[in-house]
Structure formats: C-alpha cells, structure tokens
Amino acid sequence: MAVARNGQRSPGAPGVPAFVGRARELAVLLSAARSRPSVLLVEGPAGIGKSRLAAEASAVLAAEGVRVLTGDCHPLREPLAYGPVIEALRDIGAWLPPTGWNLGASAGWLAALLPDLADRLPAPPGPAAGPVPPRHQIAQAVRTVLAAVAPALLVIEDVHWADEATRELLLLLGRDLPRDVALLLTYRAEDVPGRGPLLGVAFRRPPNTSGAELSLGPLTEQDVADMARSVLGPAATPVLVRALYSRSEGLALVAEEDLITVRDHQGGEPSGVPRSLREVFAERVERLPPEAVALADVAAVLEVPVSEGLLGSTAALEPGPAARALTAALAAGVLRELGPDSYGFAHALARRAHYDNIPGPERTRLHRHALAALRRLPNPPLVQIAHHTRLLGDAQAWLTHALAAADQAVEVGDQGTAATLLHEILEEPRLPPELHARAALSLARIAWDATEYTRTIATLRRIVAGPGLPVATRGEIRLDLGLMLLNQAADPSGEGEIERAVAELEAQRPELAARAMSVLAMWETSRFSAAEQRAWIDRAQAALAGSDDRAARASVAANRITLLAAMGRPEAAGELAALPREDEDPEVVRHTARALANAAEVGICLGQDERAAHHTEESLALAERHHAHALIVHCRSYRLLLSWTAGEWADWEERYAAFRSGYLDEPLAVDDLLATVQGITAAARGRTARATERFGRVLARDPARKNVNALGAAAGLARLQLARDDAEAAWRTVADYLPLLPRKEQWVYAWDLVPAAVEIALHRGDRAAAEDLAARHRAGTEGTDAPGAQAEALVCRGLVLRAQDPAGAAAEFDRARLLWTVIGRPYHAALAGEQAARALVVLHDGEATALLTGITETHERLGATTDAARCLRLLRDLGQARPRPRGRAGYGDRLSPREQQVGRLLADGAGNKEIAAVLFLSPRTVEQHVAKVLRKLGCTRDEVRGRTF
Structure with missing residues (x-):
C-alpha cells in the first residue's frame, strides 16, 4: 500500500477508499491556499478526516508546482526546539537555491537545527546566545527559507500536541508569511491546551493574508x-x-x-x-502470529513511532523473529511504516483502539518493559520515560523524570517542550513544596517574554496566590509575572505585582529586588509620581551597595538615566556618556544599549532630535553586536519617528507599513507614538476620520493608566474636536491628561498637549486657566534639557499675549519658529510661523505675506493639505493669492490636483461640509468638485470609500 511521508495512505493509492463528503471543504481549502500568503486551519475530532483532507489538498497543490513540506506533532516528542517545523524543513534540500546564491543571512540561524543542510545554508549572522537562537531569529530564518523555496505549503498536523515554542513559532509565521507561502494546520479543538484559540489570543490574521477555518463534521x-x-x-x-x-x-x-x-x-x-473500531482492530490482530501481536502491543504502549530494534527488544524478541513479526503486522495493516526505520500506528485513534484491547495487567507489564528498554538506550528519552512512570502510578518517579526532561529541554534550547512539561508538573495536586517551587521558578524564567502568554500568566497567578512557596522564590516568580503583565498583556496590574515582589525579595535577593525597584522607577503610567519614582531608584541603588553583581548595577544605572532623561534633567547626558560600550560581560553592554535606546525615545519626545538620532545609531550597533533583538526593532522604529519629525513625509506611511509588516509579533512601546504621528499626518492632510481613528486607538489603550506616550494623541483629538466647534469636548479630552504633567514632572514632553489646552481654554473664554497653564508650563521647563518643550512654552506665551499684545505674541511665535527650525522640525516650525504671521496681519505688517508664502510652500511640500489651504485662504484675504499661469490646465479624464485633494477626503468618508471646511472652499464649489471626481472615476460616493489617491 502506498504510504505518504506523514504515514497516511496517499490519496489515490490502490485500495484506498475514495475521498468523499469533503468536496466543499477541499474547494475552500484550495481556493485559500492558492491565494497566498494564507493561513489555513482545519479542526475536528480524532478520526474525522483532517489528515485525509490535508493530504488531498497537498496532492492537488503539489501537482500545480507547490512545494509541500509536512511536519507532525506527537504527544511524547523528545526535546528538539521547534521539532515539527524543523522536521518539515528537512525535505527542502533539493529545492534550495544553488550554493553561493544569496539566500539571506538570517537563514544561517537554522544551521544548528538542520545539520544535514548546513553546507547549503549561509553561515549564521553571528554567535548564538545559547544552544538555539532566539525565537525571533528562528522565525525570520524559517520565513527566509520558505520564501526561497516558494511557492510552498507548510503543513503541520496535530498542532494540539505542539509544544508552546512551536505554537509560538507558528503564531509568528502566521502573522507574517512570505508572499507565496501557505500555512496549513490541523488540530483537535478539545485537546488544545486551555481550550483557547489554537495559536493563542495574540493571533490575528493580517489584512494582506487570506485564510480559511474549517470545522469538519461526520460523513453522511x-x-x-x-x-x-x-x-x-x-x-x-x-x-x-x-x-x-x-x-x-x-x-x-x-x-x-x-x-x-x-x-x-x-x-x-x-x-x-x-x-467499534477497537473490535475491528481486534479481529485483524487475531489473524496475526503471537510475535506480531506482541509487537503491536508494544507499539501501542510506546505510543510514538520507534525503530524495529526498540520494538523487538521491548517485546523480548530476537532480531530474526522480530523482523518476521514486523513484516506480518505491516502486511495486515495493523502497523505502518511512518519513516525510515520508524513504525507505529497510522492514527492516534487506531493506536488507542488497540491499546484499550490489551488487558490491564498486560499493559502494566509492557509499560515496565518499555521503561527498561528506554533506559538502556544511549540517549534515554526522558519525556517518554516520565510518561511511562506516570502511567505506572509512580508519581514521585514521574515528577523526577519530568523535571529532568524539562531541564534537558532548556539545556538544548527547546523552551516550548520545557514549558509544556512544567505546566503538567504544576497541575499535579500532590506536588511536594520543594518541587513546586523549582518548577514554578523554571516556568517563570523561561516564559516571561513569550508572545502567547495567557496560559502562563494564569498559571503564575495561581502559583503566587497559593501557599507553600519560599518567600524569595515567590518574589522572583511574582517579578516575572509582573513583567509579563506589563510588557506582553499591557495590564497595569503588573505594577502592583512588581511592588509586592520588592517586599518578598528585598531581604534575601537584593539584586532582584533592585531590578524590581528600578522597573517601577521607569514605568510611564500614573501609578507613581516622579518623586516616588526617584525614591524607587534611590532604594534600588542602596540595595546594590556592596554588591559585586555588575549586571544588576548596570541595569539600575540604565533605568536611572532613563528616568533623569525623561524629566529633562541635564545630568542625564553625562551619565549616559559614561556607561561602558565594551565589557567582558555582554549583559553590561546590553544595558548600555538599552539606556541609549531609551534616551533616543525620550529625546524624540523632548525635541533633542539630533542627539536622539545619534543615540539610536549607537544603540542599534551595540544591539546588533550583542543580539538584543527587541532593541534592534525599537531603534528602527525611532529612525521612522525621526524621519517624520525631519519632514520626510512623502512615503512615510509606506515605510511604516513595510517596517511593521516585518515585526507584526513585536509589542512596541512606541506604538502609541507611531499611531499619534499617523493621526497628526492624517489631520494635516484633511483626513479627519482616519486621524480620529488613530488618536482614538491610542487613547482606548490608555483609559486607566494615563501613559505619557498618549499625550500627543489627546492633543490631536482635542484639536479635531475644537475644529468642529466642540470646545467642551476638546477641554474634557485634554483635562484627562493635564494632571499627569505635574505628577510625573513631564512638562518637558513636547507633544502639543499644553499649547492645545491653552488654545482651548482661550476659546472657552477661560483666560485665567490659559494663563495659569502657560505659567506652570514655563516654570516646569525652566532649566531643563528639553528644546521642544521650550519651543512650546514660547507658543503658549504667544497664545496668551495674542489678544492684548499682538506684537509681543508675534515675537514669541517667531522665536518658537526659529527654535523648531534649529531642532530640525519643519512642520512644527511652519505651524509656529503661521501663528506669527497671523499676529503680524493684525498689526498690518507687510512681513506677514512673505512669511505666509514660505509657510504655505512648506505645507505643500509636506502634503499638509489642510494647513496649506488655510494659509492660502489667508493670503487671498490679504489680496496676495499666488497668480495662476495663463489659461487653465487641461486634465481631461485625469484628476486635477484639487480634485485629488477632494478624492482623498471622499475616500476617508468626509462629507461636503467637512471638505469645504478643510479646503476653505464654498459648499457650492465642493459640490462641483465632488461631481467631477465621481464622474471621472466612474463610481458612486460609497464606492470611492477606501480608495488610494
């Protein structure tokens, strides 16, 4: 009988029953698989036909030239990092490009896991930090080789049995597949750990990725x-x-x-x-000779595919009789050849049917024989040994072997198998306290930075809430729990967990306590005031007095510098410069790289753009040298932010989309800033619906903890509300965030919150509030190293003076314009310059026209349609509209520049009244433009929504 690589009978092989009852499902699967990239999920109970459906789809696609790669998950897989995926990739050798072809350096990270293909893969980009490269490097490497052999279909069967690291790798792949690759996963929903989504709550199919989710039911x-x-x-x-x-x-x-x-x-x-199937198998087995029955019994007890030698030795058969018995079992269809010298049952349900037919005493005897045979192997499979001890009822032996297997998995870099084992151990109700503490600590250490974190968070919460743990052990577990809650789940309750961890660690583990304190000193939320944060960092430094743990000292120093920099303290620059860039301990240098990255992010917020760019590049170089993946990603995001502040707007959205598509799995701390920048750009271009959505997305993530990185979104939304003449809503928006500034001493953050609040207060007629805000802001930025905030203080002063002293206001606005120009931000400089020009208009100063003309040109270069239209309107009012060339340009069926502006606003869902307000046109003129746009495009108003112009 023809056998496919994964042990299932090949579709169309002689004697194989026809493929029936799944025509619709096959069509759906093939349609999605042909629209690559695509993620395909096939769910159903054991024996329902998932594998047959996957095999049929694979055969059709293979005939179309798609390279099919298949891996299987097993319940007792021995430690091998990302085993099922690596198993699938072992077949790619014949499809890899010729040696010397530029495959991509990242593929070299797979060389350690695919030694047979090492000569076909490039050298690893750098030394690995451990026995297996980090998951992000492996994910990128797998993407690279899949792209190289595309078109490709990666099939992973029985993913409910996958270890946590493999599921996480599949999650990362599914969120960012190469263009011509499909991913097909089969699983049993009832056996997925935690009964949650297969790839966890973190999985969302990307917009550019097609897919299908099938749930198979019984045949008719x-x-x-x-x-x-x-x-x-x-x-x-x-x-x-x-x-x-x-x-x-x-x-x-x-x-x-x-x-x-x-x-x-x-x-x-x-x-x-x-x-029943059990009785069907019983009849087949009855026709076998006794030695073949013994092999089938052993195969059912061993559970995973094994070699002929192990089958024979466990059944106590000599090689000759064992070979004849195996041939008979294969001929009868009881056992199948599942790979080179690898035999077992074709399906878990078939194995279970036979296993249930073995009498209980005989099963116990066979488990003992299996244990003995496995222990005699040169490399005893600890996972399988633990499994058999558990089935024999020896709880203590099972715990010992399971912990040893988990340790082995960590040692070889298979953290997924380790996490799976540790979860099982921690669910054991009779777990001795010392083993409970050891297992819990191991789980916390390996899982705190996982992408799919929900199960581990639930487990760690249960552990720290229960009795029996030593105090310091509980503190260390609680610290990792707190970090997971803050960094992965964005859950502010993590701060409370870390604060409790401090009390549990301080007496016995001062270095860890210091780390926890310095984390609390850095966090951006409103839980702690700036004074309390300084107290935390002082306590952390005191806890390390006399400690020779240089890495811990470096960690606290990096956090102290971050805190000082975020408050605009001038001494931060000197302390940052003094940090070591070379050290025998790479962890010390990684903390320097982190401090530089944090200083870069803070520098962007304070208007230290040139310095932030320098810190970004220095941090990136150190991070790449020391394989600090998260820092590399963050530094590249800072480059994007700095290009925006420098006025490189032309293709910024495209560059941001390309960057984000490469790091879909990364929880970026600057996501709020990037979304804010998108919102500001959209508002400047008149796309108010998009701007409102971007600002709202940031604020929706921040309803309770009031993160300082949301200040710009609050200011942007408030300005949109003010433009709609809803000053009360605008004031409520900024008023939510204004208390954060004195509490966190964040007057230095130049994200327009205070200038927006001053302008809104004046619009509401509350001059006292405006003057008070401007004065407090000026005092809060005095003596700080925050040029952006100082420019904003000048704007605030100008707004307060504008009504009563237009000359003084013009001077303040112009000083702000010059300062923003020195900082290197043309858009900010143009906005301040427009305010200066408007003050000069009141004074009938001829300088206003020249200033407005230059500002309008800046807005047009940036594509800031709304701002340019507003300035042009003022120039027209002054009788200084720019002359048009003689005659009108003929655009035929093409959209004119003005019509393109209108089209962009229509695509964003703007109504005629909103378009008129944005472009400073009359409603009648807008009606004419809209009619021409729709006629030239040949579509309705609804159909133009979402189009690109």
Missing part, C-alpha cells in the same frame, strides 16, 4: 455509500452501507478501517464484524 450515509462502492464495487449493498454507517456514525477513520476488514473477507455483509 451517502458519503459512506460512495466510499464503500470505491472499495467493494457492486458488493457495497444497501444493507452493508447501513451497517457501516451505523457502526462508524460518520467517523471517516472507522468507516475506512471497517471497509478494509470487509474487503479482506472477500466482501459480503459483515454480520460477524464488531461495531
């Missing part, structure tokens, strides 16, 4: 009839079909195995054939 009686006729022909009588359907209840595997038994009996009604 007609399906079973079609299957029977494909095997038995005319012998498939209605009575037989009804019997087959009744016994199988539509379960494809049972019907198929039943048919094979009937066929082997030369057809006819199976009146003597039992109703």
